[in-house]
Amino acid sequence: MTSQTTVGSTSLSKEPGPAPVPPSGLRGHPWLTLFAVAIGVMMVTLDGTIVAVANPAIQKDLGASLADVQWITNGYLLALAVSLITAGKLGDRFGHRQTFLIGIAGFAVSSAAIGISGSVELVIGFRVAQGLFGALLMPAALGLLRATFPAEKLNMAIGIWGMVIGASTAAGPIVGGLLVEHVSWQSVFFINVPVGVIALVFGLVILVDHRAENAPRSFDVLGVLLLSGAMFSLIWALIKAAEWGWGDSRTALFLALSVLCFGLFALWETRVGEPLIPLGMFRSLPLSAGTVLMVLMAFAFMGGLFFVTFYLQNVHGMSPVDSGLHLLPLTGMMIVGSPLAGAAITKVGPRVPLVAGMVATAVACFGMARLTAGTGTLTMSLWFALLGLGLAPVMVGATEVIVGNAPLELSGVAGGLQQAAMQVGGSLGTAVLGAVMAGTVSDSFGDNWAGAGLPPLTPEQAELAEKGVQVGIAPVPPQAPEPVVRAITGVAHDTFVSGMSTAFTVAGVVAVLAAIVACFTKRGGHAGAGAGAAHI
Structure with missing residues (x-):
């Protein structure tokens, strides 16, 4: 017997109807669908980290202020976060294939427009457009995977999807550094054009539109x-x-x-x-737990990782490319661990891998809280690798829990919910841990400065110095003697590391809470064979 939960006029079936007749040839093949989707996802996630490397060059070339450069990132983030769930609903209403292809084309065109922009205002405007088109693309990708893969293969597909995200995230700073250094900052955006064309061609040839019989009719x-x-x-x-x-x-x-x-x-x-988000979805404890887990995971991961780049570049003096290479153990373990996590979740269910993943993440955060200004590469790499190993099953498992526990006709909304939870968690982590860092620096900087025997600072000088120390920059005055330079640098770096340690400790506590939440997850209750099941 099929049980249902009714919300408004939307019926949330707990068992899928019969699978449609599978398509023949290349069109609609599940693994080829995954390949086509992965190219588009790679373009968006690569852009997420590659642009940060280009910001200083953009600021210099266009004469932008610091606030302008911040808007290059914030405009994109706001557009993406605000639009994700609505974009997922558009996919449920009009078809995920169409929204995915529009997202690909729009993202590539927006990237090209940024490359030819002659003012920072145009760059910001087209970055907002990138965010809107990226919001169309990401939930549609998950919706296509949800509709195409049968239950027993969905975890593996999401695992490979997570591997692509990890690989492109890792490649961003390295590729961006090489392009900015040897070509131009515009090339960071122009690279999306050929990738977008390839993704669009594969999408047109391979992707098949899947719509549930009770898909929404209104908006x-x-x-x-x-x-x-x-x-x-x-x-x-x-x-x-x-x-x-x-x-x-x-x-x-x-x-x-x-x-x-x-x-x-x-x-x-x-x-x-016909609601945008039928609230009956959240009567599913696993789906609600998966959403909370994604927020907490992103809080710990993105909030903590925000300081690692400053630690590597400003404390250890690495270039952006070198810092990207030093983060390869983290992203490398995510690349390796994601498909393995997908296989493990398929075999034993998501609960055990999710709990183990968040425990490993917590241990890694507590370990990184012990980093010092003189910590060597080997020790850093071990903690980074453990963090990546812990995050892999969480990225895969929490995504499957959210998307797999939603009915097929709401797979786009579920995909948007998963992405929105990551954006909110990441923003919350960066803001809260940033406040923790600022508070720690404010509390300890004056005492550390005085303890080093340095001359007193005026309140204005102390405020400016603290802002620099919050990102690991030593406030060394011009033409200062070498002993003074060493003393100021030591104070700045030790104070920054103290703040980073406190921030990672908080991130570790949040990861422990996430491990507890993971105990309430279970395998998707709505998973059923998709249209392409016979091809696997």
Whole structure:
């Protein structure tokens, strides 16, 4: 017997209907679908890390201010985070193949437009467009995998999908550094054009549109506006908290506005005929646990990793390319571990690998809290490798728990929910751990400075110095004698490492909480054979 949960007029079936007749030839083949999807995903994730390397060159070439450069990243992040769930719903309504192809084409065109832009305002504008098209692409990719692969192969497919994300994330700083150094900052964006063309061609030839029989027929416009307002207010508050301060009235205002919009959104979703997110989805404890787990994992991972790049470049004096190479143990273990995690989850279910993964992540965070200014490459690499090994099953398993426990007709919304949870968790981690770092530096910098026998600073000088120390920069005055340079550098680096240690300790505690949440996950209850099952 098939049991159902009804939300509004949307029926959430707990057993899928009969699988359609599988397509023949290349079109619709599951593994070729994965290949086509992976190319598009690679383009977006590569762009996520490659642009950070280009920001200094963009600032110099276009005469941009620091705030302008921050908007190159923040504009993209806001557009992506605000649009993900709505983009997933568009895929459920109009077809994931169409939204994926539009996302690919739009992302490539936006990248080319950035490359030929002559002002920072145009760069920011087209980065926002990149975020919007990237939001179309990512949930559609998961929706296509969910519809194409049968239950027993979905974990492996998501594992390979995670491997592609890890590989492209690892390649970003290295490829970006080489392109900026030997070609130009524009080439960082132009590289997306040929990749986008290849992804578009493969998508047109291979991808097949899958739509559930009870796919949504209308669109919840008011729900989109309320959810977008809530997500924008939340992400904006997290982005600006470091500048405004957590106790500032502006931060409180946007956080309160976010809570209000989320509340109105939840109320409206119980009344509309075809809601943007049927709240009955969250009656599934595993799906809710998977969403919370993704937020906590991203908090610990992205929030902690934010400081690692400053540690490698400003404390150890590495170039962007060298720092990217030193992070290869982390991303390399994610690349190797993701398909292995997919196989393990298929065999034993997600709960044990997820708990073990978050425990390993917690141990790695506590280990990185012990790093010092003089820690060698081998010790760093061991902790980075353990972190990557812990994250691999979580990326795969939490994604499968969220997407696999959603009905097929809501696979796009589930994919958007998974990506949105990562964006919120990453933004929250960066903001909160940034505040932890700032507080630790503020508390200890003055005492460390005085303890080194350095001359007193005025309040204005101390404030400027603390801001530099928060990212590992030593506030050395011009033409300072060598002993003074060594003393200031030692104080700055020791103070930064102390703040980083506290931040990683907090990240480790969050990872422990995530391990507890992982105990409530289980294999997707809605997984069934997709259209391409006979091809596997």
